[in-house]
Amino acid sequence: MIVALEAASRPAPWTQVRGRVALQRDYGAGHLWLDLEVPRGFRDPVPGQFVQLLLVAPAPVLLPRPMSVASVRTVGGRSVLGFLYGPVGAGTLALSQLTRGDTVDVLGPLGRGFPLEAPGTPVLVAGGRGVAPLLFAADGLRRLGRRSEFLFGARSRAQLVGLDDARRRLERMGGRLHLATDDGSRGLEGTVLDLLDKVGPRLAPPLVIHACGPHGMLKAVAEWAMARSIPAFLAMESQMACGTGVCRGCPMPRSEKARALYVRTRGDAPSLFGNAEYAMCCTEGPVFEARDLDWERVE
Ligand SMILES: Cc1cc2nc3c(=O)[nH]c(=O)nc-3n(C[C@H](O)[C@H](O)[C@H](O)COP(=O)(O)OP(=O)(O)OC[C@H]3O[C@@H](n4cnc5c(N)ncnc54)[C@H](O)[C@@H]3O)c2cc1C
Numbered sequence: 001m002i003v004a005l006e007a008a009s010r011p012a013p014w015t016q017v018r019g020r021v022a023l024q025r026d027y028g029a030g031h032l033w034l035d036l037e038v039p040r041g042f043r044d045p046v047p048g049q050f051v052q053l054l055l056v057a058p059a060p061v062l063l064p065r066p067m068s069v070a071s072v073r074t075v076g077g078r079s080v081l082g083f084l085y086g087p088v089g090a091g092t093l094a095l096s097q098l099t100r101g102d103t104v105d106v107l108g109p110l111g112r113g114f115p116l117e118a119p120g121t122p123v124l125v126a127g128g129r130g131v132a133p134l135l136f137a138a139d140g141l142r143r144l145g146r147r148s149e150f151l152f153g154a155r156s157r158a159q160l161v162g163l164d165d166a167r168r169r170l171e172r173m174g175g176r177l178h179l180a181t182d183d184g185s186r187g188l189e190g191t192v193l194d195l196l197d198k199v200g201p202r203l204a205p206p207l208v209i210h211a212c213g214p215h216g217m218l219k220a221v222a223e224w225a226m227a228r229s230i231p232a233f234l235a236m237e238s239q240m241a242c243g244t245g246v247c248r249g250c251p252m253p254r255s256e257k258a259r260a261l262y263v264r265t266r267g268d269a270p271s272l273f274g275n276a277e278y279a280m281c282c283t284e285g286p287v288f289e290a291r292d293l294d295w296e297r298v299e
């Protein structure tokens with residue numbers, strides 16, 4: 001399975017282009033939505049892939065910032081990439097100041113996306129802003145004629161970012177939305193893990209999970225899935241510089257099984273995918289299968 005998926009989801013070749021802001025708007029819960037129009041020839045990212053956004057100089061930060069693609073649509077023959085992001089530091093704050101017509105450099109598409117062709121009833125598990133790339137995945141599944149069960153959790157109703165949008169889009173796609181909040185202000189009182197416990201057994205087996213959210217949540221989802229022998233694919237994050245496997249700045253600890261596979265397929269020589277001990281999040285990920293990571297060492 002691991003080898004088959006590896007072959008099926010080889011990293012797409014990337015290009016660097018100048019994108020133009022088509023829209024920047026408040027998305028609620030302290031987040032913004034950004035639409036960037038990219039020139040013709042930029043390969044459309046698939047759900048789970050990301051791009052590196054580099055502010056045009058002079059800028060307050062030197063390095064590009066990684067951002068998951070939340071939507072791709074075609075307007076007037078050009079692709080428009082959508083992003084849901086939180087302004088948390090100098091780079092994303094500067095990004096939030098851009099207005100329609102401003103430019104930003106876009107490197108991508110990068111990394112490996114969700115293997116949407118993986119068999120089973122698709123269960124999408126989102127925490128916080130992880131909702132956006134997973135709605136993109138739900139759309140990809142719909143195109144494959146598959147309906148998703150969409151589990152969305154946050155601390156409270158106010159932090160269910162883009163909830164109305166999620167509801168509308170899933171309704172259109174024929175997907176089913178299940179909610180959980182820690183404080184019970186919307187949906188089940190509890191975490192998305194409690195939601196998995198409740199909803200999972202009611203769904204037609206076998207299940208396949210695709211998840212995006214904070215690492216703590218992803219670790220819990222990975223352990224839940226592995227304990228039940230359910231395949232789970234998790235979109236991980238890391239601090240990144242190059243986004244292309246060169247700087248070695250985004251290591252993710254491999255599980256024993258994945259270490260053995262690396263040695264068997266690539267020898268012990270380092271590659272753009274990392275080395276036997278660590279996978280680079282930007283090239284081998286950001287979407288990893290649960291059993292390929294050593295969750296005790298994931299930060
Ligand atoms: C593959 C990938 C996809 C991502 N997709 C999104 C997305 O769709 N929407 C979004 O809002 N953010 C996303 N991020 C995180 C985003 O890249 C960071 O928030 C951003 O780089 C912060 O840059 P900054 O200059 O604003 O903040 P900095 O000044 O660099 O950092 C501000 C704070 O954010 C923390 N931080 C920086 N990078 C990350 C990270 N990767 N994960 C968690 N904390 C971080 C820093 O430790 C620091 O505490 C993604 C990251 C990766 C690796």
Ligand code: FES
Pocket residue numbers: 239240241242243244245246247248249250280281282283
């Ligand atoms: S960001 Fe440079 S190797 Fe991953």
